[in-house]
Amino acid sequence: MASLLDMTDVPLKNILENSDYKSVLTLRKVCHSLRNFIDDSCFKTDLDYIRITIGPTGFSVRCESRNASRRRDAVSSKEWTSNDLKTILKMTQNSKLSCFTVKTSPDNVGGLDDLKELLNNLTRPLQTERFDMEGSVTLKVLPYLDSKTLKEIGINPTNNRDAYHNLDEIENVMELEQFKNAVELTIHSCLLVRADLRKFFHFQIVHVRLHETSLEELEALKEAFVTSCDMKYFLVGVNLNENQLQPVFGTPFHEIYHPGSLWFFGNRNCKKHVLKIEGRTGYLLFGKWRAEEVPHGAVVQH
Amino acid sequence: MSVENAPVVDVDEAAIPVEKKMYYRFESNDKKEFRVSELAIQQSETLNRLVEAMGYTSEDVENKPAIAIENIDGKTLKLVFQWCEHHKGEAIPVDDGSVPKIVEIPEFDAKLMDIDNGLLFKLIWAADYLNIVQLLNVSCKKVANMAQGKTPAQLRRVYLLPSDEEDEAAKRAAQEAQDPRAREVEEEFEERKRQGGNSFF
Structure with a gap:
């Protein structure tokens, strides 16, 4: 009698791509032959989100798929070995995740190096649209x-979110292609970044708190904004008051019931939009x- | 159109519809003959290329022997041609890379595939061999649906798969069947060892 294993690779791959990732993980446990096929072949899965927490004795992993109704369908497992993790990462390498998150605990021993090695050994780099991790x-x-x-x-910060602390090795992160090609960057507000603000101008959306910011850098940011059609939102943590900013941004506009200072600048390449700076x-x-949407009475500078 | 009404018939079982369009004759490995319309054949890339290469006229189709499909039995081929006749003229789907694959199983297909799993696997094998893309998609989708929410032991029964132990035993048996001398050599080696010899040669 014909069985599943009598088929060639094409239908087997078709069956796996029609299956949800949970079924594929179960299929791996059925017999050696099927496990070998799953581990060795290239097929896409419906995995959409993976969160790995590296603990003292192993990995906790949460996987989610996106089903037809756009709801996420989750499975969480604790105490995974690096072999278990290897399986799920290999399964994922032909698919695109929407988010990949790695969390570490202070007492993890070697787990992070194991993860690094697993990722390094994948045939092709893991594809994810978003990546979240602790800074250090x-x-x-x-x-x-x-x-x-x-x-x-x-x-994100590793643990203490209340006190400011420096984000180490950001200068090395900024040299990576992954940093240069990304369009959105969110660095938690308790992390202080020692870097030139101009290195962030390729992003469309940025949240960053700089250790020090010069007026020249802020003026350069304004210039980048008023000539760009892509830049959308920059939140820059700085401790400069209205008077210190006037030399570069001019006289601010104040709205009634609005506590901050506002400046507006016309966009030279996109007439429908303006730059709004809110201090x-x-x-x-x-x-x-x-x-x-510029409030009545406010001046749009050019 | 229901499965029963699909225009695939065994030659010796029913009358042949008299139409101008060409019906090719195929024969399964257990000598069952089928007549299949030109349009239905287009669902199979393999058969379509084959009949194009043969360049048969209407007379050739009648006078020459039926085209033999040696790897597929009559029961499976009947399902394949029923499917092709029902879906004749439909566009061949192109894989858009979406995951999970967006595959709907129409009512006709669901009824056609309401068969035991052994026959379903043969149908998948045939769809792959004859390169019938959509039949392969719906039959694989049905098999994938069967896996949902099952334990490994249940899947082993559903998919007619051996356990690791059975798999190993089958491999050993196959190896021995293929090379009976290997067993003899092994027995001879064991015997010499018992007699105290160090070298086999």
Whole structure:
């Protein structure tokens, strides 16, 4: 009698691509032959999100697929070995994730290096549109993600979110293709970045707190915004007051019931939009606004 | 159109529809003959190329022997041609890379595939061999649906798969059947070892 294993690779691959990833993981446990086929062949899965938490004795992994109704369908597993992790990463390497998250615990021993090696050994780099990780160890994972697919990078603090601390090795992260090709960057506001703001101008959306920001850098950001059609939103953590900003941005506009200072600049390449700079205590927000939304009485500088 | 009404018939079982369009004759490995319309054949890339290469006229189709399909039995081929006749004229789907694949199983196909799993696997094998893209998609989708929510032991029964132990035993048996001398050599080697010899040669 014919069985599933009598088929050639084409129908077997077709069956796997018609199956959800949970069924594929179960199929791996059926027999050696099927496990070998699943591990050795290239097929796409419906996996959409993977979150790996590296603990002291192993990995906790949460996987989600996106089903037809756009709802996520999750499976969480604890105490995975690096072999289990290898299986899921190999299965994923022909698909595109919407998000890949790595979390570490302070007492993890070697787990991060195991993950780095697994990612490095994939036939092709892991494809994900978003990547989230803690700042100090981003370099262990980010270089192994597909730079053409990655669009959004999120960098978070390891534990204490209340106190400011420096984001180490950001200068090395900024040299990566993954950083240069991404369009959105979110660095948690408690992480201080020592870097030239001009290195961030290729992003469309940025959240960053700089250790020091010069007026020249802020003026350069304004210039980049008023000539770009792509830049949408920059939140820059700075401690400069209205008077210190006047030499570069001019006289601010104040709205009634609005506590901050506002400046508006026309976009030279996109007449429908203006740059709105909003100064609040501790940060400056640069945003792309529709020209008709400029409040009555405000001056749009050119 | 229901499965029963599909225009695929065994030559010796029913009358041949008298139409101007050409009906090719195919024969399964158990000598069952089928008449299949030119349009239905287009669903199979393999058969379509074959009949194009043969360049048969209407007379050739009647006078020459039926085209033999040696790897597929009559029961399976009947399902294949019923499917092709029902879907004749439909566009051949192109893989758009979407995952999971967006495959709907129409009512006719679901009824056609309401068969035991052994025959279903033969149907998939035939769809792959004859390169019938959409039949392969719907039959693989049906097999994939069967896996949902099942344990490995249940899947082993559903997919007619051996356990690892059975798999190993089958491999050993196959190896021995293929090379009976290997077993003799092994027995001879064991015997010499028992007699205290160090070298086999």
